[in-house]
Amino acid sequence: MTQFFSWQWVFWLNIPIGLLVIAGILFLVPNSKGIAHKIDYLGSGIIVAAICFITLGCSQSGSNTSFLVIFVSVGVSLLIGYYLLSKQNDNSVVPIDLFKNVPFLAANTLHLFYGAALIISMVTIPLMVNTVLSGTSLEGGLILMRMTIAIPIGAVMGGWLSKHFDLRIPAISGLIFCFVALLFMSRWNELIGDPLMSYHLLVAGFGFGLMIAPITTSAINSSSTQYQGSAAGIISSSRFLGMTFGIAALSAWGSQRFQDLLLGIGLKIPGTGIFGTPTLEFENLLIQAGINLFHDFFMIGAILCLIGIFPCLLLVKPRMAKDPME
Structure with missing residues (x-):
């Protein structure tokens, strides 16, 4: 695709694949009633933020800046914070x-x-x-x-x-x-x-x-x-x-x-x-x-x-x- 069009066209491949997956879910996955429970929005946000900061830290590898240590430290601190929070939450998005x-x-x-x-x-x-x-x-x-x-x-x-x-x-x-x-x-x-x-x-x-x-x-x-x-x-x-x-x-x-x-x-x-x-x-x-x-x-x-x-x-x-x- 990049040979005949441009590299941006690669991302358009996700659309037909996504539609096929949605169709498969609708027709193949049995319809079942889930158990009502609260969603751990706070825990989800903390984990997403932690992953983002650690990824940013990894992207600084090879450079001479202190951002690598700062970003990774923040990400690890958020994971520790999630651990402490999950001990008080019976409905954690990621069970510790x-x-x-x-x-x-x-x-x-x-x-x-x-x-x-x-x-x-x-x-x-x-x-x-x-x-x-x-x-x-x-x-x-x-x-x-x-x-x-x-x-x-x-x-x-x-x-x-x-x-x-x-x-x-x-x-x-x-x-x-x-x-x-x-x-x-x-x-x-x-x-x-x-x-x-x-x-x-x-x-x-x-x-x-x-x-x-x-x-x-x-x-x-x-x-x-x-x-x-x-x-x-x-x-x-x-x-x-x-x-x-x-x-x-x-x-x-x-x-x-x-x-x-x-x-x-x-x-x-x-x-x-x-x-x-x-x-x-x-x-x-x-x-x-x-x-x-x-x-x-x-x-x-x-x-x-x-x-x-x-x-x-x-x-x-x-x-x-x-x-x-x-």
Whole structure:
């Protein structure tokens, strides 16, 4: 779409997708009467404000200002305030008791790392294709599709493994697949091509898909029946939070990192000290700076997957017959 129209058209895709979702809800979701209760508007506002401030703090990463500390401190303070407020409120929008459950907390922590690593990959791959590899927007999207098309395949396999084996087996396997793939992708340069590129992308996508079922299952099944609806919403939100924090930090740190890489690359006419037209040497140095930047992006994603193994060890498949919160 960006190849034939403009990047703004991407947002129009949400309209037909949203209409299909609304139609699906109207015709497929059974009509049930909810229990009347008060909505926690104050708690909702505090959580939204906290997320906004932490996101703003992440967007300041790589800069030399004190706004990073200020924004993150305000966001954390708001979360602490929500915790204190929820102890006096029986109708909190996010039940604090859920986070006293170790498997649930571990699943959400893992999902944060998952979301951050996923968004880093989804942004870096087409960006590298469009710049270092001199590809078009369409080519960048088609190359990224090699990874995304493997995600549902991994998700189906992860669901089957989660049903028959310990949840940690598909989760850790997915993290290892992603770590290895991103590690190889961090060695990409302007000469990378098929079949190696496709191998790396398919392995990464399969790994990301493999983790979906065990993370979600651990979060929902480890919560009590009365909180399972909230648990499902929170575990989904944690992935998007990881993506939000990841892209905010990546864009801010990446721009600063690229400026640092450009230091010392001069565009001068030899022997004159006067800035002139780009030379082949200058273009090669610029490409190398881009390669180094994308190398760092992929390495960050690989490290996040490696760190994710630690909370993954706490994913335990509970017995459905027993309420773990009782």
